[in-house]
Structure formats: structure tokens, C-alpha cells
Amino acid sequence: MEPVIHLRGVVCLLGRFPALAGVDLSVEQGEIVLLQGPNGAGKSTLLRLCAGLQPVATGTARVLGHDLATESHQVRVRVGLLAHATFLYDDLTVADNVRFWTLAAKADLDDAQRAMQRLGLADRLAEVKVSRLSTGQRRRVAIAILMARRPELWLLDEPHAGLDQDGRDLVDALVREAAEVGATVVIASHELDRAAQLAPRHVTIVGGAITAITADTAAGPAGVPEHQQPEAVRSAP
Numbered sequence: 001m002e003p004v005i006h007l008r009g010v011v012c013l014l015g016r017f018p019a020l021a022g023v024d025l026s027v028e029q030g031e032i033v034l035l036q037g038p039n040g041a042g043k044s045t046l047l048r049l050c051a052g053l054q055p056v057a058t059g060t061a062r063v064l065g066h067d068l069a070t071e072s073h074q075v076r077v078r079v080g081l082l083a084h085a086t087f088l089y090d091d092l093t094v095a096d097n098v099r100f101w102t103l104a105a106k107a108d109l110d111d112a113q114r115a116m117q118r119l120g121l122a123d124r125l126a127e128v129k130v131s132r133l134s135t136g137q138r139r140r141v142a143i144a145i146l147m148a149r150r151p152e153l154w155l156l157d158e159p160h161a162g163l164d165q166d167g168r169d170l171v172d173a174l175v176r177e178a179a180e181v182g183a184t185v186v187i188a189s190h191e192l193d194r195a196a197q198l199a200p201r202h203v204t205i206v207g208g209a210i211t212a213i214t215a216d217t218a219a220g221p222a223g224v225p226e227h228q229q230p231e232a233v234r235s236a237p
Contacts, residue, residue, distance in 0.1 A: 002065055004029050004153055004184040005050055010059035012045055012208075019045040021208040022059070027186065032179050034199035035188040042208040043188035044084070047155040050186065051081040064152060077105065080151030082159055086142040090131035094121050094141050097130055101145045108148075115147040119170070135162040147174060154178055154185040160194060172198055 005027040012020040020042050027033050035043045048054040050063050052072035061068040063075045088097050095116065102112040116122040119140045130138060139162045146154065154175070160168045175185050175198055189195035196202065204212040 001029065002062070003027055004031075004064055005186070006060070006062040007049075008060040010049070010061050011057045012042075012049055012054050013057045014045070018057075019208050020049065023205075023208075023210055025203065025210060025213075027184055029184055030179055030182055031201065032175060032185045032187070032199045034192075034195050034202045035186060035205060036190075036192060036195075036202055037205035041205040043205055044157055045208075046205065047081060047083075047157050047186065047188055050075075050153065051079050051155050052076040053081070078151060079153045079155060080146040080149050081155045081157070082142055082146050083157050084161075086138050088130045088138060088141055091129060093127050093129055094133070094137075095126040097141055098144050098148060102148045105149045107150065111150060112144075112148040115144040118147065118174075119144040136164060136167055139163055140167060143171065143174070152183055154183055156185065156187045156189075158189055158191075159187060160189065160191050168194065 003026040005025060007023050007025045010020055010023040011018055023042075023046065025046075035046060037043055045054055049056065049061065049068065052063070052068060052075035056069050064078050066072075066074045068075060089100070092100065098112050098116055098121070099109060102109060113122065116126065121137075121140060121144055125133070125137065130141065133141070143159070156171075156175070159171050159175075163171065172194070175187070179185055185198075187195050187199060200215060202212075202214045203210055204214075
């Protein structure tokens with residue numbers, strides 16, 4: 001079976017700057033993978049690439065069996081990206097936002113209602129305009145939209161940001177549940193203590209390049225095939 005994410009020698013440019021510089025990475029179906037690294041390392045660019053939103057300058061990039069160079073649209077409808085920006089409409093209510101984005105993705109409105117219930121949005125907050133929400137509440141709305149779409153690949157950029165303890169625990173539960181039913185999850189996070197407990201495999205990015213791929217057996221079953229490890233890791237004594 002082809003990996004959900006298959007990158008070989010991928011270079012992505014922001015202007016003339018190589019935000020990703022020769023990235024090799026494979027992620028299999030049902031995996032939970034943590035992207036870690038300093039600010040500006042390329043984590044968000046890698047997520048946007050896998051979502052079909054960042055063009056490939058050179059290299060091979062396939063996601064869910066599609067070539068990102070020619071079939072990015074087919075990828076976008078099967079992927080859910082939780083970015084720093086929520087892309088919510090401030091003048092619409094919580095319920096209207098969730099319904100709008102669910103219908104835009106041709107997903108089921110029953111799933112939208114279930115997602116709102118799960119995220120604690122179905123009661124008093126449902127008819128509140130997004131402009132009146134706190135940062136954490138906006139984050140919950142964005143997560144509900146992603147959940148309603150039932151994506152095959154979850155791409156989460158700092159998913160715990162702005163959430164209280166209950167919200168963070170809920171995100172962890174949703175990630176584990178998604179993986180259990182066959183979805184693949186890639187998380188970029190600075191909250192390593194929490195995120196590392198979710199992800200059996202940790203990918204370190206520095207300066208747009210993957211410098212290490214490690215397995216954390218405490219997080220769950222995982223193996224790192226030799227062909228998926230960077231050259232620097234394979235050749236280490």
C-alpha cells in the first residue's frame with residue numbers, strides 16, 4: 001500500500017527562500033506523527049504542502065495517492081488542516097460557520113451537529129457570533145469543522161494553542177480516535193510533553209530539512225524503517 005504521505009527531495013520556496021530544502025518523509029495510514037523544531041524551521045510549510053496549499057518547487061510529493069504537482073485539488077477535499085488562522089466568518093454564528101464549511105466540503109450536516117456537540121458548541125454558543133468568541137472558543141469551532149469533514153489526513157498546527165485543560169484533553173482524545181478508525185494525523189507542536197504522548201514517531205525539522213526521525217515506544221507501537229530515516233541518521237555509528 002502506498003504511504004499516505006510520500007515526499008522525496010522536496011523543495012518549497014517562499015519567494016526565493018527555501019522553506020523546505022530536500023525533505024524526505026513517508027507516513028503510513030493510521031500513524032500519528034509529531035513535527036518538532038524551532039520557529040521558522042518549516043513545520044507549517046510542510047503541513048501546508050501536504051494539504052495541497054503550498055506548491056512544490058522540485059522533488060516528488062504524493063499525498064493520498066495524488067501527485068501534489070498536478071492533483072492538489074483532489075488532495076484538498078480529503079485533508080483537514082487546522083492552521084493558526086481559523087478562517088471563520090466573524091459576522092456569522094458558530095452554527096452557521098460550522099454548517100457553511102461542512103457543506104462547502106460536501107460533508108454531512110449530521111456530522112456537523114455531532115461535532116458541535118463533542119466540542120461543547122451545540123448549546124449556548126451555537127447562536128453566538130464568532131466575533132464575540134474567545135480565542136479558545138474559536139479554536140473549538142475550527143476543530144469542530146475539521147472533525148465534521150471526516151478527513152483521511154489530519155494536519156494540525158499547534159492544535160492545543162488557546163485551549164484550556166479540558167479542551168487540550170479533548171483534542172488528544174479526538175486525535176487518538178481518528179487514528180483508531182484509520183485516519184492519519186500529523187501534528188506540529190511546541191508542546192512536546194503533551195504531543196509526544198500522542199505520537200509514536202517524532203520528526204525533527206531544522207532550517208527546512210529533516211534532521212532526525214525517532215520512535216517513542218512509550219507513545220505506542222512504532223517502527224522507523226531505515227529507508228524513512230534521513231541520511232545523517234542512517235549513517236550514524
